[in-house]
Amino acid sequence: MSLAARNALIALAVTVVVVGTVIYAVNYLDQRRVVELSSIQDQLATDTLSVETQFALLEAAPCEYITESNTLSATLADLGARLVFAEERLGATDPQVLQLKKQYTLLQIRDYLLMKRLARVCEAQSPVALYFYSNVPGDCADCNRASYALSYLHETYPNLRVYSFDYNLDLGALKTLIAVEKIRPDFPAFVVEGKRSYGFSSLDALEKEFPKGALVASTTASTTQKSR
Amino acid sequence: MQIEYIAYPFLFIAIYFEVFLLLTFLGSHGRTSRARALAKHTPKVAIIVPCWNEETTVAGTVHSLLALDYPTDRLQIILVDDGSTDGTPAAMAQFDTEPRVLVLRKENGGKHTAINAGIELANDADIIGCLDADSFVDKTALREMIAYFDDPKVAAVTPAMSVNNPRTALERMQNAEYIFGIGWRHALALVNGIFVTPGPFSMYRRSVVDELGGFRYAHQAEDMEMALRMQRHGWHIENAPRARVYTKVPRNVFRLIKQRTRWTTGFLRNVLLDYRDLVGNPKHKVLGLMVLPFGFLAVSGGIILFCVAMFMSAKQLVNTIATVSGVPLSYILTPHFSFGWFYVPITFLILLGLVASAISITFMVLGKRISGTPGNLWLDMLAYCLLYGFVAPWWLLRAVMDVAFGTRRSWR
Numbered sequence: 001m002s003l004a005a006r007n008a009l010i011a012l013a014v015t016v017v018v019v020g021t022v023i024y025a026v027n028y029l030d031q032r033r034v035v036e037l038s039s040i041q042d043q044l045a046t047d048t049l050s051v052e053t054q055f056a057l058l059e060a061a062p063c064e065y066i067t068e069s070n071t072l073s074a075t076l077a078d079l080g081a082r083l084v085f086a087e088e089r090l091g092a093t094d095p096q097v098l099q100l101k102k103q104y105t106l107l108q109i110r111d112y113l114l115m116k117r118l119a120r121v122c123e124a125q126s127p128v129a130l131y132f133y134s135n136v137p138g139d140c141a142d143c144n145r146a147s148y149a150l151s152y153l154h155e156t157y158p159n160l161r162v163y164s165f166d167y168n169l170d171l172g173a174l175k176t177l178i179a180v181e182k183i184r185p186d187f188p189a190f191v192v193e194g195k196r197s198y199g200f201s202s203l204d205a206l207e208k209e210f211p212k213g214a215l216v217a218s219t220t221a222s223t224t225q226k227s228r
Numbered sequence: 229m230q231i232e233y234i235a236y237p238f239l240f241i242a243i244y245f246e247v248f249l250l251l252t253f254l255g256s257h258g259r260t261s262r263a264r265a266l267a268k269h270t271p272k273v274a275i276i277v278p279c280w281n282e283e284t285t286v287a288g289t290v291h292s293l294l295a296l297d298y299p300t301d302r303l304q305i306i307l308v309d310d311g312s313t314d315g316t317p318a319a320m321a322q323f324d325t326e327p328r329v330l331v332l333r334k335e336n337g338g339k340h341t342a343i344n345a346g347i348e349l350a351n352d353a354d355i356i357g358c359l360d361a362d363s364f365v366d367k368t369a370l371r372e373m374i375a376y377f378d379d380p381k382v383a384a385v386t387p388a389m390s391v392n393n394p395r396t397a398l399e400r401m402q403n404a405e406y407i408f409g410i411g412w413r414h415a416l417a418l419v420n421g422i423f424v425t426p427g428p429f430s431m432y433r434r435s436v437v438d439e440l441g442g443f444r445y446a447h448q449a450e451d452m453e454m455a456l457r458m459q460r461h462g463w464h465i466e467n468a469p470r471a472r473v474y475t476k477v478p479r480n481v482f483r484l485i486k487q488r489t490r491w492t493t494g495f496l497r498n499v500l501l502d503y504r505d506l507v508g509n510p511k512h513k514v515l516g517l518m519v520l521p522f523g524f525l526a527v528s529g530g531i532i533l534f535c536v537a538m539f540m541s542a543k544q545l546v547n548t549i550a551t552v553s554g555v556p557l558s559y560i561l562t563p564h565f566s567f568g569w570f571y572v573p574i575t576f577l578i579l580l581g582l583v584a585s586a587i588s589i590t591f592m593v594l595g596k597r598i599s600g601t602p603g604n605l606w607l608d609m610l611a612y613c614l615l616y617g618f619v620a621p622w623w624l625l626r627a628v629m630d631v632a633f634g635t636r637r638s639w640r
Contacts, residue, residue, distance in 0.1 A: 003257055004419045004514050011248035018243060022579045029574055036570060082570055089575075144551045151564075152555045203554045 033086050034096045040079045041103045047075065048110050073161070076111055079104060080164070092135045102171045108163045109173050115161060127157075127214040130191035131164040132183050140187035146200040153207065157215035231536055232577050238529035239580040245522050246587040249415040253594060258418050262469060262598055267374035273431075274304040274353035276346030278339050282361035283315035285476060290323055292364040297371055304353065305329045306346040311336025316361075339427075340443035340450040347442055356432045358451075359473075363428035364392060366472035373431045376466040383436040383463030384455065385471075386413060386422060387429045388599035392474035397611045398484065401619070402477045404592055404612035407605060410469055411595030417467035419514040423523075424452040424495075425465060429473040436463055446502075449494025456503045459515055469598045485623045490637065492627035495523060500631070527624050534621030585613075 083097075083104055090097050112128070119125050131150055133143040150162050165174055167185060183189050186198045192209040200206065207215070252258060275293055279286050286307070293305050305328050307320050323329040334345055343358055350356060355377065359365065365387075373385045388410040391403035416422050425432070430451065437454075440461060446453030455465055478484040499507060499520055507524075509516035552560045589609060596605050630637065 002513075003255065004252070007248055007251045007255065007419075008518075011244055011251055014247045014251075015240065015244040018247075018583055019240060019580070022576060022583065026574060026576050026579065029572075033570055081566055085566070085571055144547065145553070148551045149555060152559050155559065 030086075030090055033082070033089070034100065037079070037082055037086060037100050040075065040082070041100060041107065044075055044079060044107050045103075048107060048114070073111060073115075076107060079107075098169075101166065101169060105165060105169055105171055105174050108165070109177055112161075112163050125214075126159045126161050127193060127210050128161045128163070129153075129210075130177075130181065131162060132167045132178070132187065132189040132191075133164060134167050134185070134187045136168060139185075142200040143188050146188040146190075146206070149200065149203045149206055152203065153215070157217055159216045160210075231539060235533050235536055235577060236580070238525065238533060239577075239584060241522065241525055242529070242584050243580065243587065245518065246584060246591070248518070249412060250587060250590065252418050253411060253415040253591075255418075258415070261418060262414075264375050264468075266368065266371040267378075269374075270299050270302045271354035271374065271377070272302050272304075272352055273298065273355045273357060273370065273374070274306055274346070274350030275357035275359055276306045276308060276343055276350070277359050277361050278308050278310055278342035278346065279312060279316050279320070279361040280310040280336065280339070280342070281312045281314045281316055283312070283319045286316060286319050286361040287322065288364055289359060289361050290320075290329065292366075293359065294326065294328065295367055296365060296369065297367050300328060303328055303370075304350060306349050307331045308342040308346045309333045310339065310342040338445060340445055343450070344442040347437065350434075354434055356434050356437055357429060358427060358432075359429045360427040360475065363389075363473055363475040365429055366474075369429060369468075369471040369473060370431075372471035373429075373468040376468055377431075377433060379464065379466070381464045382466045383433050383458045384425045385431045385466045385468055386417070386425050387471040387473045388414075388467075388469050388595070388601065389426060389428050389473050389475055390599070390601045390603070391477050394477075394603065394608065396479065397615060398479065398481060399477055400608040400611035401615045402484070403603065404605070404608035405616065406475075406477075407595045407599075407601055407608065408588060408592045409595070410599045410601070411591040414467045414469045414595075414598065415591075416514075416519065417465065420459075420464050421514040421519040422465040422467065423455050423459065423499075423515060423519060424449075425455045425458075427451050428475045429471070447494050447497035448490050449498055452494050453498050453502070456498060456506065459512060460503065460506060469595075470600060472599055472601060481619060484619065485626065486637070488620070488623035489626045489630065492527060492623055493630050493637075496527065496627060496631045499523070527628065530621055530624045531628060534617075534625075537617075 083100060086100070087094075087097050092098075112130070115126065115128065129150065131146065133147070134140045147164070150164070154160050154162050165177070167178065167183070167187065167189070181191050181196065183191070183196065184198075188198075188200050190197045190206070190209065193211055193214070195209065197209055277286070277289060277293070282289075290305060290307065293303075296303065305323075305326075307323065307329060309316055309320060309332065311334065317333065320331050324331060330349060332345055332349060334342070347356055355374065357370070369387060373387060376382055376385045390406045390410070391399055394400045394403040413422060432454070436458065440454075440457050443450045444453055458465060478487050506512050506516050507520045592605060592609060595601070629635070
């Protein structure tokens with residue numbers, strides 16, 4: 001075998017190994033991301049349970065004892081951001097992403113309900129927006145705009161809590177929430193302070209959905225998770 | 229299917245070919261070739277300098293030739309003024325009294341006619357050299373190259389080219405490319421895959437030139453055509469990686485695109501029209517089975533990758549504009565980065581691109597090391613990384629369009 005032929009074969013083998021290593025490395029990294037997401041979710045589940053337990057224990061106690069809710073919401077926001085990234089990397093139909101998204105959605109719903117109870121008992125009213133989107137191609141032309149506008153509102157008004165939900169996610173709790181809130185499949189859909197609205201025209205219009213004075217530009221109130 | 233999938237086959241082939249050449253470079257044959265000593269014998273050499281409007285550089289070119297480490301009675305320098313309309317004749321006249329320099333003036337007929345006229349004058353030369361009038365040779369370059377003619381199968385020898393005193397970012401970018409070419413060309417020579425004997429200081433065995441005939445117009449790429457003709461007739465083309473030659477390069481991007489368009493159309497037209505029989509021909513081994521087919525892939529791949537990148541960028545830009553519309557500019561312009569390994573955008577495309585780039589950088593480092601080319605390679609590489617991907621696709625695109633539509637352009 002000539003030198004060139006030998007080198008050509010070795011080069012082919014090396015290239016296949018290099019490409020194989022690249023494929024392995026990318027998949028490995030994606031799997032590590034999923035593991036990290038799962039670990040954050042486990043921690044969140046524990047934290048949520050802890051807050052709920054605190055709440056139950058201190059039903060009649062001063063609200064300042066319930067200390068973990070702020071941290072919980074911040075972690076939920078971080079998880080949301082990571083989930084969005086993982087969804088972009090692995091695809092919206094990836095089974096692991098879907099599973100994590102369901103858990104995340106459950107956590108959001110529990111946080112939402114918890115905040116509602118806290119608000120009622122502790123009279124610490126924070127404006128809340130539920131945001132429903134669809135990942136089905138062609139379903140929602142304005143969802144990206146709506147998500148970005150909500151991110152802006154959340155950053156500008158830190159007391160605003162935004163909970164975003166994939167309308168088509170096959171999850172019983174979410175379907176119940178959709179039924180309770182009477183959300184029809186018309187995207188993007190919002191529930192702002194209990195009032196439903198559909199479609200996104202502009203940031204100003206969305207801002208006007210909130211009661212006057214509800215959005216506070218500078219506050220030390222808790223944060224919430226990122227929109228889609 | 230995602231559009232980025234189109235890039236994968238090109239990247240696979242690029243990495244494969246780079247690995248192949250790297251193995252060839254690092255192999256024992258490569259080490260033996262690089263260990264070759266300077267020539268002790270001194271065949272008679274005639275170096276032809278074709279000039280057309282080179283008043284500012286020709287004197288420096290000739291001075292560098294006169295300084296060559298070679299017996300004075302064995303070296304002849306033939307300056308051919310191809311009908312210059314500037315001060316080139318006057319610049320040449322200062323060498324009228326130099327016994328080693330012969331000056332010939334003729335009507336403008338193109339570079340190939342100037343070289344052929346010079347060859348006719350070099351009656352008794354064993355080796356014919358060509359040097360563009362904007363290039364300068366290192367003192368030992370000729371002896372380095374002559375040593376390769378010991379092998380009777382060798383018809384031509386190419387040097388190690390780099391940019392003369394690169395200063396601007398564009399010159400530095402080109403210098404990195406030239407230095408990459410030193411390692412690349414050396415590896416190609418080891419498997420007789422060279423398909424161009426560049427204007428700056430290539431050497432030819434006189435008997436082979438006589439046998440094959442002189443230089444031709446060859447779609448403005450006479451140096452490529454001569455190399456392909458030699459390859460077709462079974463001759464070998466060598467490379468002397470320590471034979472340093474410094475050349476001037478275009479200083480603005482428009483001239484650069486014009487020059488490279490000429491080179492690329494020269495490649496496409498010569499290979500497609502006149503030397504198609506070499507492509508895919510097992511008789512021509514690496515040249516026929518890899519170098520020429522991959523050359524076409526490089527041209528088409530460069531254009532396709534650029535178009536894919538442009539399409540993806542444009543799509544992203546349109547989406548971004550649509551998404552952020554209506555939100556205050558102060559928020560849009562504030563960076564919203566997420567830090568941590570989780571968010572590192574490592575994708576298959578990016579990693580493959582990094583592998584290909586790493587091998588290219590390796591070739592640059594090797595090219596600089598084996599040639600001993602002076603200068604700061606890291607700055608050159610930086611300019612290369614920042615600029616090349618944005619500039620090169622334009623000449624590839626223009627060249628393909630010119631070939632497709634039969635457009636012919638002037639030399640300069």
